[in-house]
Amino acid sequence: MTSTPRRPASPDEEILSAEWPDVRTELTDPERVERIGAELTRAFDALRDVRDGITVFGSARTGPGSPEYEAARELARRLAADAGATVITGGGPGVMEAANRGAREGGGRAVGLLIDLPFETGSNGYLDVEVPFHYFFTRKVSFVRYSNAFVAMPGGYGTLDELFEVLCLVQTKKIRRYPVVLYGxxxxxxxxxxxxxxxxxxxxxxxxxxxLFVVTDDMEEIVAICADACRRQHGYLGD
Structure with missing residues (x-):
């Protein structure tokens, strides 16, 4: 007896389990590719004028008042005020909110690359530019494309995923050696x-x-590293 294929629990399951007989296929491969392309096109268009971007990774579970939240807030404030950086995060709560908030407080721009998750909805409320993503990989392409340096605050699986994505790209020389700083x-x-x-x-x-990375508790060192990365990017662009 042949069972009726069930509807996929998420669009990602529909893609990753497309060959499983018990998961119903709802899109063709060309339709999937079109969606991926449209997501990248939308992101590139929204972020085309971002310069001096510094990405801050970190936990969504860290609340205001915690040492990690306040450290991310102060660091981003200094990055904006002292290095003229645009602070890019995942746009969610926790460390991401803190960094975007600090960028605003330092007179800089705050960018959020939001991911569609069932347990995390909406932006953190401190964004000048927000770009929604369904796919993690298109989001990570955008982090790398528009950043001059990366700062990893304490975080979980998502932070580790983003951190090692960048380190792998640097190690394999897929990208230039961008500074990667681990705070804490x-x-x-x-x-x-x-x-x-x-x-x-x-x-x-x-x-x-x-x-391939620096580990430090010194915010001044991080700001100096990021400011130097932005200056080198200016030279690369011929500004």
Whole structure:
């Protein structure tokens, strides 16, 4: 007896499980490709005038008043006020809200690249530019395309995904060596030690790959790194 294919639980399941007989196909491959292309086109159009972009990654679960929230807020304020940066985040709550809020307070622009999630709706309310995305990968393309440096605050799987996406692109020379900064030595120390003691020691990454990022608690150092990245981008563009 043949069962009737069920409707996919999400558009992503419809794509990723398209060959499963128990998941109903609702779009053709050309229709999927068209949707992906339209999403990138919309993002490129909305962000075309972004300059001196610094992306701040971090947890959506960190509330106002927490040390991580206040650190992200102060860091973004300094990036905007002292480095003239446009602060780019995922546009959601937590560290993302804090960074966009700080950018506003520092007189800079706040950009949010929003992802469509069932448990997270709407922007954080501190955005000058917001761009909605359905696909994580089109969103990550946009983070990389419009950023001169990346700062990873404490976060979970999403933050790690974004961080290692950037590190992989730098390692494989798919992009130039953009600065990547991990804020919080206590938070990131265990991961960094594991990268050195296991991946590097076991030959799973090359010598030097463990130095593709900076780990620091010093906001002044982060602002200086990001400001220098913006200056170098100006030279690259011939401004």
């Amino acid at each position: 030595t206590a938070f990131w120390g265990g991961l960094v030690a594991w990268l050195r003691e296991r991946l590097l020691a076991d030959g799973l990454i090359s010598p030097g790959d463990e130095d």
